[in-house]
Amino acid sequence: MKFKEKLKTDKFIITAELFPPKGTNVDVLLQKADILAKVTDAINVTDNQRASMRLGSIAVCKLLHDKGYETILQMTCRDRNRIALQSDLLSASVLGLENILFLSGDHPSAGEYIGTKTVYDLDVIQLIKTAKILETGIDLAGKKLNGSPKFCVGAVANPNSTPLDLQVLMLEKKVACGISFVQTQTVFDVEQYFEFYQKTKHLPVTILPGVTVIKSVKFMNFLKNLPGVNIPQKIQDRMMSSKDSFKEGIKICAETIKELKKFSKGVHIMAIGIEEYIPEIIKQSEII
């Protein structure tokens, strides 16, 4: 069953994220994909995340697609104008890539290309609508397409953003544009996420809360400083006092998923660099 179809069922959906390498060597990436494909319903491929320059997400999705793995192509508004975005959407479609996740994209001020010109020619709302327009057989210029694409469109939300009601309102706008699924920014505080859940459970869309593995104390300190990431003190203390912080991080992630499963329809796992441990996390979380 395809990811798109699973969204309509009661199945607990697991997605995980892979990021393309900086360079052309895809060996490790493909090894990780082999592991993830066995335990997930779809693999997200990031689009120059944190405004770093990497191998393109369309190319990586195509490599995974050829192996028979289902992918979610991430596409940001940051680097491409409306011509390039539409062209890439058509390209994705002819390569058989159906699931697309639209994001604004991290601002370059946080990355390795601080002085670059940002584009944001279209914003996420406009981009979702654009994908829907392309599906009807015309483009943004009103020109007829010779063959039209079909997508399963998703978007993101940040349950840690404040004011939260503004995030909820924004998500309502995205849902009104016709998205089918949502993946969220990373959640460490399940109680805080529950508040977001309560405010969004009326929406006709599958929301997959994001979780991240804290692989070390150093990594935790990095995460803490990212915009919209909230790590409860309780978790920080556990990491600090643990003799094996790597093992503890995996345990915490598994526990978070277990808690989330009590009310959410799925989960999106971002294991940033240690994706090969995702099967172990899933095992410990006892969700399947």
Place this chain on the structure above:
Amino acid sequence: MIITKKKDFKEILLKLKKTDKVFVVGCGSCATKCNTGSLQAVDEMTEQLKNNNINITGSVVLDSACDIRIARKDLLKNESFKNSTAVLCLTCGAGVQAVEKITSLKIIAGLDGVFVGTTERIGVYNNYCSTCGQCIIDKTEGICVVTRCSKGLINGPCGGAVDGKCEVNREQDCAWVLVYNKLKSAGKLDKLKQLYTPPRMLIKPKKLVEEKRVLNK
């Protein structure tokens, strides 16, 4: 107004190294308000250049350096200007180019134009307008999201705001949170929910010529 900042003096000095007779032009409008092209700024620059053995022929503060008519009238009758080989402009880029229009002297810019902004007090300016050519400010309660949202998002925020501050700079208000707060207190959040601005025309003209009025006889 156009907010300008002074270029590094060493950079200016390097540009003037092989130039023997330099005339300094300031601007009495925006650059005076920013104190980057004011009489005081021009005098200080002149003094500093002289101390570095640059031959300064004279200086003038134009009422409005970006007005080609004023640049022409005030500079072309100035004997010191005419006897110079280079002109250092303590003006915005529009001022520099108005001067360029009326002279063949070597042109040197002494300031960087930064943005169109508001003055909070002298020395503190806010980047509030992108002169995008298509003002949609009334849709967002008088707050320009094109300029004040770091990503220029026009249909709502990204997920980066925490405590109402922007992900790009924690000192900076998220423009969308400002809009949201105004609409919320007015009980008009529905306006934000309904707001949709389609992709905009983002190409600006290189010249603007006002249509001539047809006289009614």
